[in-house]
Amino acid sequence: MNKPFNKFVIAAATAGALLSPLAFADVANSHSAPLMMAATTDTAEEAVTDTWITSKVKSTFVADSALSALDIKVETNKGVVSLSGVVKSDAERDLAVAKTKGIKGVKAVSADGLKSAE
Incomplete structure:
Protein backbone atom coordinates (compact mmCIF):
# COMPACT_ATOMS: atom_id res chain seq x y z
CA MET A 1 0.00 0.00 0.00
CA ASN A 2 1.20 3.47 -0.67
CA LYS A 3 1.47 6.16 1.99
CA PRO A 4 -1.33 8.49 0.72
CA PHE A 5 -3.80 5.60 0.79
CA ASN A 6 -2.78 4.70 4.36
CA LYS A 7 -3.30 8.30 5.47
CA PHE A 8 -6.72 8.32 3.79
CA VAL A 9 -7.72 5.13 5.65
CA ILE A 10 -6.53 6.57 8.96
CA ALA A 11 -8.34 9.85 8.30
CA ALA A 12 -11.54 7.97 7.43
CA ALA A 13 -11.29 5.86 10.60
CA THR A 14 -10.67 8.98 12.67
CA ALA A 15 -13.68 10.69 11.13
CA GLY A 16 -15.77 7.63 11.95
CA ALA A 17 -14.59 7.72 15.55
CA LEU A 18 -15.36 11.43 15.65
CA LEU A 19 -18.91 11.01 14.37
CA SER A 20 -19.86 7.89 16.37
CA PRO A 21 -20.48 9.65 19.69
CA LEU A 22 -22.47 12.34 17.91
CA ALA A 23 -24.83 9.74 16.45
CA PHE A 24 -25.99 8.85 19.97
CA ALA A 25 -26.05 12.39 21.36
CA ASP A 26 -29.55 13.15 20.00
CA VAL A 27 -30.99 10.03 21.65
CA ALA A 28 -29.74 11.10 25.06
CA ASN A 29 -31.03 14.64 24.64
CA SER A 30 -34.41 13.86 23.02
CA HIS A 31 -37.64 14.95 24.68
CA SER A 32 -38.87 11.36 24.89
CA ALA A 33 -35.84 10.26 26.91
CA PRO A 34 -36.21 10.28 30.70
CA LEU A 35 -34.86 13.34 32.46
CA MET A 36 -31.23 12.94 33.39
CA MET A 37 -29.41 14.39 36.35
CA ALA A 38 -27.39 17.51 35.48
CA ALA A 39 -24.12 15.93 36.64
CA THR A 40 -24.63 12.94 34.35
CA THR A 41 -25.39 15.19 31.38
CA ASP A 42 -22.34 17.34 32.06
CA THR A 43 -20.15 14.23 32.23
CA ALA A 44 -21.56 12.90 28.96
CA GLU A 45 -21.06 16.23 27.19
CA GLU A 46 -17.51 16.44 28.54
CA ALA A 47 -16.72 12.93 27.26
CA VAL A 48 -17.99 13.81 23.79
CA THR A 49 -15.96 17.01 23.85
CA ASP A 50 -12.80 15.17 24.90
CA THR A 51 -13.43 12.52 22.27
CA TRP A 52 -13.97 15.20 19.63
CA ILE A 53 -10.75 16.99 20.61
CA THR A 54 -8.75 13.75 20.51
CA SER A 55 -10.15 12.85 17.08
CA LYS A 56 -9.54 16.35 15.74
CA VAL A 57 -5.91 16.34 16.96
CA LYS A 58 -5.28 12.91 15.44
CA SER A 59 -6.84 13.85 12.10
CA THR A 60 -4.81 17.08 12.06
CA PHE A 61 -1.65 15.04 12.58
CA VAL A 62 -2.61 12.63 9.77
CA ALA A 63 -3.20 15.52 7.39
CA ASP A 64 0.27 16.97 8.03
CA SER A 65 3.04 15.05 6.24
CA ALA A 66 5.65 16.58 8.57
CA LEU A 67 4.21 14.63 11.53
CA SER A 68 4.54 10.93 12.34
CA ALA A 69 0.85 10.61 13.15
CA LEU A 70 0.98 6.90 13.95
CA ASP A 71 3.82 7.40 16.44
CA ILE A 72 2.02 10.02 18.54
CA LYS A 73 -0.52 8.92 21.15
CA VAL A 74 -3.19 11.50 22.00
CA GLY A 102 -4.64 25.38 17.62
CA ILE A 103 -7.56 22.96 18.06
CA LYS A 104 -10.81 24.46 19.36
CA GLY A 105 -11.55 23.39 22.93
CA VAL A 106 -7.95 22.58 23.90
CA LYS A 107 -7.25 24.19 27.27
CA ALA A 108 -3.65 23.00 27.68
CA VAL A 109 -1.14 20.62 26.10
CA SER A 110 1.21 18.30 27.97
CA ALA A 111 3.97 16.87 25.80
CA ASP A 112 6.14 15.46 28.61
CA GLY A 113 5.62 11.96 27.19
CA LEU A 114 6.52 12.98 23.63
CA LYS A 115 10.21 12.21 23.16
CA SER A 116 12.52 13.11 20.31
CA ALA A 117 14.65 10.37 18.72
CA GLU A 118 17.49 12.91 18.18
Whole structure:
Protein backbone atom coordinates (compact mmCIF):
# COMPACT_ATOMS: atom_id res chain seq x y z
CA MET A 1 0.00 0.00 0.00
CA ASN A 2 1.20 3.47 -0.67
CA LYS A 3 1.47 6.16 1.99
CA PRO A 4 -1.33 8.49 0.72
CA PHE A 5 -3.80 5.60 0.79
CA ASN A 6 -2.78 4.70 4.36
CA LYS A 7 -3.30 8.30 5.47
CA PHE A 8 -6.72 8.32 3.79
CA VAL A 9 -7.72 5.13 5.65
CA ILE A 10 -6.53 6.57 8.96
CA ALA A 11 -8.34 9.85 8.30
CA ALA A 12 -11.54 7.97 7.43
CA ALA A 13 -11.29 5.86 10.60
CA THR A 14 -10.67 8.98 12.67
CA ALA A 15 -13.68 10.69 11.13
CA GLY A 16 -15.77 7.63 11.95
CA ALA A 17 -14.59 7.72 15.55
CA LEU A 18 -15.36 11.43 15.65
CA LEU A 19 -18.91 11.01 14.37
CA SER A 20 -19.86 7.89 16.37
CA PRO A 21 -20.48 9.65 19.69
CA LEU A 22 -22.47 12.34 17.91
CA ALA A 23 -24.83 9.74 16.45
CA PHE A 24 -25.99 8.85 19.97
CA ALA A 25 -26.05 12.39 21.36
CA ASP A 26 -29.55 13.15 20.00
CA VAL A 27 -30.99 10.03 21.65
CA ALA A 28 -29.74 11.10 25.06
CA ASN A 29 -31.03 14.64 24.64
CA SER A 30 -34.41 13.86 23.02
CA HIS A 31 -37.64 14.95 24.68
CA SER A 32 -38.87 11.36 24.89
CA ALA A 33 -35.84 10.26 26.91
CA PRO A 34 -36.21 10.28 30.70
CA LEU A 35 -34.86 13.34 32.46
CA MET A 36 -31.23 12.94 33.39
CA MET A 37 -29.41 14.39 36.35
CA ALA A 38 -27.39 17.51 35.48
CA ALA A 39 -24.12 15.93 36.64
CA THR A 40 -24.63 12.94 34.35
CA THR A 41 -25.39 15.19 31.38
CA ASP A 42 -22.34 17.34 32.06
CA THR A 43 -20.15 14.23 32.23
CA ALA A 44 -21.56 12.90 28.96
CA GLU A 45 -21.06 16.23 27.19
CA GLU A 46 -17.51 16.44 28.54
CA ALA A 47 -16.72 12.93 27.26
CA VAL A 48 -17.99 13.81 23.79
CA THR A 49 -15.96 17.01 23.85
CA ASP A 50 -12.80 15.17 24.90
CA THR A 51 -13.43 12.52 22.27
CA TRP A 52 -13.97 15.20 19.63
CA ILE A 53 -10.75 16.99 20.61
CA THR A 54 -8.75 13.75 20.51
CA SER A 55 -10.15 12.85 17.08
CA LYS A 56 -9.54 16.35 15.74
CA VAL A 57 -5.91 16.34 16.96
CA LYS A 58 -5.28 12.91 15.44
CA SER A 59 -6.84 13.85 12.10
CA THR A 60 -4.81 17.08 12.06
CA PHE A 61 -1.65 15.04 12.58
CA VAL A 62 -2.61 12.63 9.77
CA ALA A 63 -3.20 15.52 7.39
CA ASP A 64 0.27 16.97 8.03
CA SER A 65 3.04 15.05 6.24
CA ALA A 66 5.65 16.58 8.57
CA LEU A 67 4.21 14.63 11.53
CA SER A 68 4.54 10.93 12.34
CA ALA A 69 0.85 10.61 13.15
CA LEU A 70 0.98 6.90 13.95
CA ASP A 71 3.82 7.40 16.44
CA ILE A 72 2.02 10.02 18.54
CA LYS A 73 -0.52 8.92 21.15
CA VAL A 74 -3.19 11.50 22.00
CA GLU A 75 -5.31 11.52 25.16
CA THR A 76 -7.69 14.25 26.30
CA ASN A 77 -9.10 14.82 29.77
CA LYS A 78 -11.31 17.87 30.44
CA GLY A 79 -9.76 19.72 27.50
CA VAL A 80 -6.16 19.01 28.53
CA VAL A 81 -4.39 17.07 25.75
CA SER A 82 -1.50 14.74 26.60
CA LEU A 83 0.85 13.75 23.79
CA SER A 84 3.18 10.77 24.10
CA GLY A 85 5.35 8.61 21.89
CA VAL A 86 8.53 9.11 19.91
CA VAL A 87 9.01 11.62 17.09
CA LYS A 88 11.96 12.10 14.75
CA SER A 89 13.08 15.52 15.99
CA ASP A 90 12.49 18.37 18.41
CA ALA A 91 11.04 20.35 15.50
CA GLU A 92 8.41 17.64 14.94
CA ARG A 93 7.62 17.64 18.67
CA ASP A 94 7.20 21.43 18.61
CA LEU A 95 4.98 21.20 15.51
CA ALA A 96 2.75 18.59 17.17
CA VAL A 97 2.35 20.81 20.24
CA ALA A 98 1.60 23.89 18.10
CA LYS A 99 -0.98 22.03 15.98
CA THR A 100 -2.64 20.70 19.14
CA LYS A 101 -2.85 24.15 20.75
CA GLY A 102 -4.64 25.38 17.62
CA ILE A 103 -7.56 22.96 18.06
CA LYS A 104 -10.81 24.46 19.36
CA GLY A 105 -11.55 23.39 22.93
CA VAL A 106 -7.95 22.58 23.90
CA LYS A 107 -7.25 24.19 27.27
CA ALA A 108 -3.65 23.00 27.68
CA VAL A 109 -1.14 20.62 26.10
CA SER A 110 1.21 18.30 27.97
CA ALA A 111 3.97 16.87 25.80
CA ASP A 112 6.14 15.46 28.61
CA GLY A 113 5.62 11.96 27.19
CA LEU A 114 6.52 12.98 23.63
CA LYS A 115 10.21 12.21 23.16
CA SER A 116 12.52 13.11 20.31
CA ALA A 117 14.65 10.37 18.72
CA GLU A 118 17.49 12.91 18.18
